[in-house]
Amino acid sequence: MRTPPGVSPSDYSKALAAFAAVVGPEWVFTSEDDLDLYRDAFSPFMNEPEERIASGAVAPTTTEQVQEIVRIANRFKIPLYTISTGKNLGYGGSAPAYSGSVVLDLKRMNKIIEVNEANAYCVVEPGVSYFDLYNYIQEKKLKVWIDVPDPGWGSVIGNAMDRGGGYTQANYRNHFDSHCGMEVVLPSGEVLRTGMGAIPNAETWQQYKTGCGPWIDGIFSQSNYGVVTKMGFWLMPEPEAYLRGTISCMHFEDLGPLVETLNYLENVRITGGFPDLGAPLLGYGPVGQLQLFFESGTHLALPPEHMELLATVKDGRSPALEAYGRQHDIPYWQVWLSFHGPMEVIEAQWQASVRHFAKIKGSRAKVVDKTLLPINPADADKFHEPELGIPALRAFSIGARSPYNPTPSKGHMWFSPIIPRTGEAIIEANKVFSAAARELGMPLFRTFTLPACFWERAFVFILATPVTTDPATNKKYREGFKKLIAIGGEHGWGEYRTAPVFQESVMNVYSFNNHVLHRFHETLKDAIDPNGILSAGRYNIWPNHLRGKDA
Amino acid sequence: MNRRQFVITGSTALVAGLVAPLNYAEPLDASPMVKAALFDTRYAEAQRFALTARSYDLPTHGFDGDITALWARELKPFWAARGGALVGMTTLSTLCCLEEMARDHWHRVVARIEHRPLADGTTAHHLQIRDARYDDACTRMASTDPWTAAAHTMLACAAPSRGTVRHAIVADPRRTSGVQSQQILVTWTIAA
Numbered sequence: 001m002r003t004p005p006g007v008s009p010s011d012y013s014k015a016l017a018a019f020a021a022v023v024g025p026e027w028v029f030t031s032e033d034d035l036d037l038y039r040d041a042f043s044p045f046m047n048e049p050e051e052r053i054a055s056g057a058v059a060p061t062t063t064e065q066v067q068e069i070v071r072i073a074n075r076f077k078i079p080l081y082t083i084s085t086g087k088n089l090g091y092g093g094s095a096p097a098y099s100g101s102v103v104l105d106l107k108r109m110n111k112i113i114e115v116n117e118a119n120a121y122c123v124v125e126p127g128v129s130y131f132d133l134y135n136y137i138q139e140k141k142l143k144v145w146i147d148v149p150d151p152g153w154g155s156v157i158g159n160a161m162d163r164g165g166g167y168t169q170a171n172y173r174n175h176f177d178s179h180c181g182m183e184v185v186l187p188s189g190e191v192l193r194t195g196m197g198a199i200p201n202a203e204t205w206q207q208y209k210t211g212c213g214p215w216i217d218g219i220f221s222q223s224n225y226g227v228v229t230k231m232g233f234w235l236m237p238e239p240e241a242y243l244r245g246t247i248s249c250m251h252f253e254d255l256g257p258l259v260e261t262l263n264y265l266e267n268v269r270i271t272g273g274f275p276d277l278g279a280p281l282l283g284y285g286p287v288g289q290l291q292l293f294f295e296s297g298t299h300l301a302l303p304p305e306h307m308e309l310l311a312t313v314k315d316g317r318s319p320a321l322e323a324y325g326r327q328h329d330i331p332y333w334q335v336w337l338s339f340h341g342p343m344e345v346i347e348a349q350w351q352a353s354v355r356h357f358a359k360i361k362g363s364r365a366k367v368v369d370k371t372l373l374p375i376n377p378a379d380a381d382k383f384h385e386p387e388l389g390i391p392a393l394r395a396f397s398i399g400a401r402s403p404y405n406p407t408p409s410k411g412h413m414w415f416s417p418i419i420p421r422t423g424e425a426i427i428e429a430n431k432v433f434s435a436a437a438r439e440l441g442m443p444l445f446r447t448f449t450l451p452a453c454f455w456e457r458a459f460v461f462i463l464a465t466p467v468t469t470d471p472a473t474n475k476k477y478r479e480g481f482k483k484l485i486a487i488g489g490e491h492g493w494g495e496y497r498t499a500p501v502f503q504e505s506v507m508n509v510y511s512f513n514n515h516v517l518h519r520f521h522e523t524l525k526d527a528i529d530p531n532g533i534l535s536a537g538r539y540n541i542w543p544n545h546l547r548g549k550d551a
Numbered sequence: 552m553n554r555r556q557f558v559i560t561g562s563t564a565l566v567a568g569l570v571a572p573l574n575y576a577e578p579l580d581a582s583p584m585v586k587a588a589l590f591d592t593r594y595a596e597a598q599r600f601a602l603t604a605r606s607y608d609l610p611t612h613g614f615d616g617d618i619t620a621l622w623a624r625e626l627k628p629f630w631a632a633r634g635g636a637l638v639g640m641t642t643l644s645t646l647c648c649l650e651e652m653a654r655d656h657w658h659r660v661v662a663r664i665e666h667r668p669l670a671d672g673t674t675a676h677h678l679q680i681r682d683a684r685y686d687d688a689c690t691r692m693a694s695t696d697p698w699t700a701a702a703h704t705m706l707a708c709a710a711p712s713r714g715t716v717r718h719a720i721v722a723d724p725r726r727t728s729g730v731q732s733q734q735i736l737v738t739w740t741i742a743a
Contacts, residue, residue, distance in 0.1 A: 041647070
């Protein structure tokens with residue numbers, strides 16, 4: 001039987017017995033087969049000695065059980081690692097940051113506490129998936145939408161706590177931002193409620209976020225200061241109609257004005273849906289339309305002449321390719337805009353958007369879809385379902401292998417730096433990262449890469465670095481990934497989220513004033529979790545007894 | 552009976568070089584734990600897999616690439632009720648998705664065979680089978696039709712046999728029109 005580091009077999013046995021007394025022996029896992037289920041399916045250390053693995057797992061169903069487990073962990077100094085449903089693939093999955101920890105698996109805590117249609121909010125437990133919440137809303141015929149990532153298989157709380165994003169209106173697709181109130185089991189075993197939840201019997205826990213005094217919710221995200229056992233989220237009232245359209249621009253130089261116009265329209269709330277950038281001439285499909293892109297085989301259809309001209313692209317620019325695009329009416333850049341609301345409103349918003357983009361010479365606008373809501377479920381696959389608040393697994397129907405991807409990987413690690421929201425930044429980041437990636441032999445930033453627009457005020461690249469079956473290649477990619485993180489940091493670009501294997505590298509970039517942020521994190525850790533039992537190492541926050549060690 | 556040359560490689564290769572084909576086309580005793588079979592209707596090989604499954608009187612569930620509806624309607628409640636084992640032939644991506652969804656109910660892939668098309672039009676069948684079934688699986692795969700053998704093998708693999716997972720590659724030298732779109736298909740068993 002595996003034993004957590006620093007814990008005697010005798011203490012571990014006692015702790016396991018105590019866990020079993022709380023949750024029942026069938027929900028305490030120590031066999032190799034069961035612990036295999038807590039490996040990171042996309043681990044870049046798969047089957048290598050450095051792979052982070054669990055020594056055990058325990059799956060409670062209630063907040064009270066979580067409290068007891070935390071108290072037991074304190075008594076025997078058992079390192080715990082909290083997961084919601086463990087679907088954070090590409091960012092570490094269900095494997096602990098500190099190898100040998102006992103996974104605190106919250107997927108059995110799957111109650112939907114409340115969905116309030118009138119005030120458009122919900123309260124859920126960590127084991128509630130996007131599918132669970134969506135199905136509940138459909139069954140009860142409630143007129144609210146959720147915002148989902150793609151795929152939609154994960155936990156509503158889990159995704160928000162790692163600050164993931166989705167695809168509907170701006171104020172809902174930043175999943176942490178759209179939360180309102182949380183319940184947290186502290187490392188001491190006490191239960192804390194944030195915001196208005198700190199007032200007993202308050203009915204505004206999910207209506208007013210900050211309560212009074214220091215607003216502490218943020219410290220529980222991407223950290224290890226507590227176990228979130230309930231969380232409230234604001235939901236979008238079901239809109240009456242949906243419109244999506246494209247704005248196409250024909251010249252390389254249009255990227256800057258395109259981004260400026262998009263920024264303006266988003267910041268004044270003329271467009272609120274997920275904007276999706278693409279570069280048809282560069283063979284780069286927009287993120288949300290990727291499904292359609294692959295299903296249509298468009299990526300296979302580039303004529304030989306077009307393929308040859310792609311080789312002439314430098315830092316995104318190619319006059320010859322631009323001329324080819326004009327000749328064949330293929331836009332250089334394209335943005336998909338979407339709108340949700342009453343038809344008369346979204347039509348007006350679209351018209352205003354078209355008027356603003358018309359300032360870019362040669363740009364063209366086209367409505368792709370205009371439909372009343374709700375759509376006929378049979379038509380859902382004509383859309384990118386997440387943009388309509390519908391969770392889906394359709395991304396997996398693409399298939400691992402294609403001429404576009406002849407050697408499918410065993411998974412991927414997401415490289416996700418934040419860059420400024422300007423056309424210049426997109427070009428500069430491509431220039432810097434593509435040169436670095438080439439030198440490092442990393443399969444990223446080829447030809448040209450566009451960022452995603454999950455956040456209204458910044459861009460984020462979301463790029464997959466493959467995990468392979470070859471340990472030497474994986475090692476090369478891990479080391480290259482760390483170098484890209486450092487290079488990004490030199491330019492002021494830091495990751496918004498990352499897997500445990502890179503959390504030290506990423507957090508080292510946040511180095512202002514001699515890493516005062518990191519020292520502040522450690523100060524909080526020492527105060528809140530003196531025994532260091534919760535998720536040691538998560539986002540490079542180590543308890544005192546493990547600092548400076550090769551944990 | 553046509554002679555075929557099948558090469559099996561693995562940590563304990565049973566046979567190397569030219570072998571006489573073995574008539575392992577007969578069904579074996581499928582595990583009673585297997586309750587249903589899934590198949591991706593886009594692929595002829597998967598449709599043949601479904602026929603094999605039906606020969607065992609198993610209900611089959613086809614889907615056109617997108618597993619979402621089938622998972623929500625059938626698989627989630629099946630796994631939540633610990634209804635038994637499933638076998639299937641799908642793409643690698645779909646299995647990746649199913650494997651993750653199965654974990655929610657403490658189910659796992661207990662056996663798999665990846666059918667990897669090679670550049671020369673032949674196929675390499677990569678086996679990952681537990682100890683108890685390994686020898687039978689390798690022998691069975693060296694039959695006249697590894698695709699059918701894979702189906703029979705998976706149906707026997709649901710029994711709770713633990714032990715080490717062993718790997719083997721069965722090279723099928725027959726040039727076929729290949730898997731549709733040269734996709735990597737995988738035959739698998741998911742069980743508790």
